[in-house]
Amino acid sequence: MKRTLLTLLCTLLCASSFADEGMWLPGLIRERIGDMRSKGFRLTAEDVYSVNRASMKDAVVSVGGFCTGEIVSDRGLLLTNHHCGYPAIQRLSSVDHDYLTHGFWALSDTEELPAEGLFVRILVRMEEVTDRLAAGETAAEIAAAAEREGTGYRAAVEPMYYGNQHFLFVYEQFDDVRLVGAPPSSIGKFGGDTDNWMWPRHTGDFSVFRIYASPDNRPAAYSPENVPYRPRRHFAVSARGAEEGAFTMIYGFPGNTQQYILSDAVEYVQHRSDPMKIDLRTQRLDLIAAAQEADPAVRIKYAAKHALIANPWKKWQGEVIGLERLGTADRKRDYERRFAAWAADKPEYAHLLDSMRAAYAAAAEPFFIAELINETGRTIELALLAEQNLLRRRAAAAGTPWSEAKPELEKQYLKLYDDYDAALDRRLAKCVLHGLAHYYPGGMPRKMQDEIDRAGGTIDAYVDALYDRSPSVSRETAEAADTAALAADPVLRLRKLFSFGPEGIGRGMMLRRNLSDVPSIERWYRPYLRALRAFDPGRAFFPDANSTLRVAYGSVRGYDYADGEYHKPLTTLDGLIAKDNPAIYDYDIPQSLRDLHASGDYGRWSALIDGRRTVPVCFLADNQTTGGNSGSPVLNARGELIGINFDRTWRSTMSDIEFDPELCRNIAVDIRYVLTVIDRIGGAGRLIDEMTIR
16 A cells, blocks of 8 residues: 555645646655755755655744735734735724724734634645555544644644555644734725736735734733734745746645546536526625725725636636637547546446536535525525524523633623624525526525515515514614524524525535536545546646645746737736726825835835836746645745735636636736835834845
């Protein structure tokens, strides 16, 4: 078995890479270091990843489990994206202290604000445990043993290559994270949804936090006695920037890719799943935007919600365009035909594709319904509130009130109401139920139609009856209601209908991240990956992203957006000023930034570009990235920070399924713009004094 695994590992990792495609495990980066150095990298594999001494991995953190960040000082100073810090900034904001609109800068440690609920994780080590699992140990046993090794340790065993290998990842988790600085949204979200996923880009998508630890530098819950964390390693910051063609490296926690799926799955994404989700989210976003424009309080309450809905909504649009442009489904079908011809005389693989296609055919419709349920009824917040109210009341009656027994649940509950507008939620509920009737195969499901008929026969009448009768429409009415009234809340029936249990309107399908993750389909990918490595030995196989730490590398690089339209890889403050428009919310920059541009007093953060002294704002590179890479450090050949990754170009979003190095680009905010905003706009030079600037 060990020989089999070693053969698999060598085949998967040692094959020459096509261009700069790949998301490589840092613990195995030694197998890629020769290729990296041939492209300009100047450091060693030990510099990238080591468990015996401080290495670059010790300066990279998972932010909240959904983004990446980088440590940039010996006092735990942390950079990530503005959109990654957005929920925390929103929770700390109010109408009187609107940090989203106006920004926030702590001018001393004592002014730094605890970001409740936000945590960071730093990788301690990763190791292969395939043999241990084969010998009879369970993943839970392996992870539990690792967590006992240190304070605040968290561990998980993750499959790679669809379970052909398994690795243990051990993290140190820090729960005391504090907001240090955030630019106003007119910088951090400049361009808004209009520019999202687009190029040229002029968004200062960064925010600043600090990790705090106990006095002995261990993870600890928030306490005034905690002190800034002393990291094993932090990144130096390069004020030199990078020119086109220069080496770049992304170090982060990419969330999910599907590089090896069949054409059946591509067809499902391109023609069925994405179009449905795009349509339903367009309708929801229109309603939310109208309400935000009418009421400043609603704008703040729904700011993070709007962003969370809009980001994948636009990504899916680009994904469809990219898949069509590349002809990905056709390319995969051709690849599969060649594979089938190769496998025809091999009994173990001859009918593998037939089995996989049969599994897709059986699972596609119930999975579509699961996705539809998730995009419709499960977005109705009143249903969640009703469920939470009843659970909370029953806990209090049992003598274990959340405020004492489960304070985190109590905080989440209170936040749900703080960010809730019943009138808007009522309109959204009507919208999504009409969407359910439109997309559900055969029309509105019978169970749901029965509920509607009992309330007058129309969706709107049904929703109005729910919201008029529910005690959960406000915290005050919920608190005033007795337990019997909360248990009789009619919206609880709606919650059950949109559950994935037997009472729901689904067809026995649990929602997964992708159709290919459905167990009846996923089981076939383990032998399929083994077959592919024998069929296509010259292909560079890397494990699909699964929110574990990865290295991707490439170069600063412009691209041909369309026929005859070449885009340079760098944008500047001059271009940002050209977009400035006080009449349009997404393009109305702070007056201080206009004044800075007018003065030209950029200090040491400026650069001479096309003969003009200006500040670089964003740049393009051809590293392979995906969701979860938001906030990842973009490093130069010497391992110095030159930017913060935050996006891909719109036509690149299909790279989760097929990466095209000629077309796919990641977008980063240039570190020189970050430094300019901190220094000249935020007046927070103390933060720059902490950093190692080169």
